[in-house]
Amino acid sequence: MKISKYSFGMGDRFGHQGNAQLTALIKAKNAGVDVVPVWNKSHREHSIVGTSPENVRTEADDSVKALGWEGEYYVDADHINMSNVDGYIDHSDFFTLDVADYINEAADDQKLQAFVNDFKKYAGELQIPGISEAFTITESDLNTIAKKYLFATEKAAALYRHIADKKGADNLIPEVSMDEVEDPQTPVELFFILGMLAKENLPLQTIAPKFTGRFNKGVDYEGEVSQFEKEFEEDLLVIDFAIKEFGLPENVKLSVHSGSDKFSIYPIIGKLIKKYDKGIHVKTAGTTWLEEVIGLAAAGGTGLEIARKVYRKAFEKQEALCAPYATVIDIDPAGLPTPDEVDGWTAEKYANTLRHIPGHADYNSNFRQLIHVGYKVAADMGDDYKNALVENAEIIGGCVEENIFDRHLKRLFDL
Numbered sequence: 001m002k003i004s005k006y007s008f009g010m011g012d013r014f015g016h017q018g019n020a021q022l023t024a025l026i027k028a029k030n031a032g033v034d035v036v037p038v039w040n041k042s043h044r045e046h047s048i049v050g051t052s053p054e055n056v057r058t059e060a061d062d063s064v065k066a067l068g069w070e071g072e073y074y075v076d077a078d079h080i081n082m083s084n085v086d087g088y089i090d091h092s093d094f095f096t097l098d099v100a101d102y103i104n105e106a107a108d109d110q111k112l113q114a115f116v117n118d119f120k121k122y123a124g125e126l127q128i129p130g131i132s133e134a135f136t137i138t139e140s141d142l143n144t145i146a147k148k149y150l151f152a153t154e155k156a157a158a159l160y161r162h163i164a165d166k167k168g169a170d171n172l173i174p175e176v177s178m179d180e181v182e183d184p185q186t187p188v189e190l191f192f193i194l195g196m197l198a199k200e201n202l203p204l205q206t207i208a209p210k211f212t213g214r215f216n217k218g219v220d221y222e223g224e225v226s227q228f229e230k231e232f233e234e235d236l237l238v239i240d241f242a243i244k245e246f247g248l249p250e251n252v253k254l255s256v257h258s259g260s261d262k263f264s265i266y267p268i269i270g271k272l273i274k275k276y277d278k279g280i281h282v283k284t285a286g287t288t289w290l291e292e293v294i295g296l297a298a299a300g301g302t303g304l305e306i307a308r309k310v311y312r313k314a315f316e317k318q319e320a321l322c323a324p325y326a327t328v329i330d331i332d333p334a335g336l337p338t339p340d341e342v343d344g345w346t347a348e349k350y351a352n353t354l355r356h357i358p359g360h361a362d363y364n365s366n367f368r369q370l371i372h373v374g375y376k377v378a379a380d381m382g383d384d385y386k387n388a389l390v391e392n393a394e395i396i397g398g399c400v401e402e403n404i405f406d407r408h409l410k411r412l413f414d415l
């Protein structure tokens, strides 16, 4: 299995929006860009919503069949590790091997030494084609990088072998992710991480580093856009060089775990991948769930009632809901309306407050982030929530499709 150049990861917490999501990619295709759909769901989402990996496979297969999609598509076991991978092996074909927790755990001394010996030919001035300034690397830098990442790459390889043994190496797309950490990986670190993975014979096809800046859930990028641009461009060139140096699969590409809606950097990503003729995988998750709430609110009546209830419960339980996402949200409590206030809002006011239109007078990123992490509230509503999704399927589907096509794909691929 070999993933094509452009792919887009979509999460669907409650499993009702597969058709709307795929419709957005069909629109992109009709506009001239082939983007491969990948349905992703993390173990954390499954356990909060109470779904299983098989549900995602069924949803993807059903949507592909219903809409007559003839291209490739994948189901991503997102952010899995050795403790939970087994339930995903039969149902997924894209595996995000998350080894962030093992960063900074030291590999054994012999292995560290072997790495330094193997890679010391890169010490001194490391000139990467396309990057104007050479990087200066000392043997002690190699040691530091090895101590930081070698053990994590061994863990990634062990997890890969575990899956490949059961599934067959040709039947999966391996991604390695290290994004859920505080410190970004530099382009130089990325180069050596790719070298380590190649030494471990892990034929990765996508890699998700932690980029500079904040990737808060459901809201725009926060950080120095120019710094991101420089780093992203260097990462592209580093990958190119690493493919040649280490014999990695030629289609290895960056995977951006966007946390959804990184509108200000999408055009930069789009411009740079075009400039170097590179592929990209962009992963989103909660943005579809937010469109469900927007659609319910916009529908008025009982839909609006449910949207109000979602906010009230999320407001009451904000501490517990925010805890698992502490490093990837940034909510100013003073910027949150009270539930009583929200109960007085019109359908339009609610939808406009939640919908991500930067610069819109009603848009409130605090409100949006709280709802983003508040999907457990809807899961707890059980059939009340799911029935509302069915009753308002048309208006919600329109929101989901418009969001992915107009706000995400158009910005990324300059459509």
Ligand SMILES: [Zn+2]
Binding pocket: 079, 177, 179, 180, 208, 257
């Ligand atoms: Zn991630």
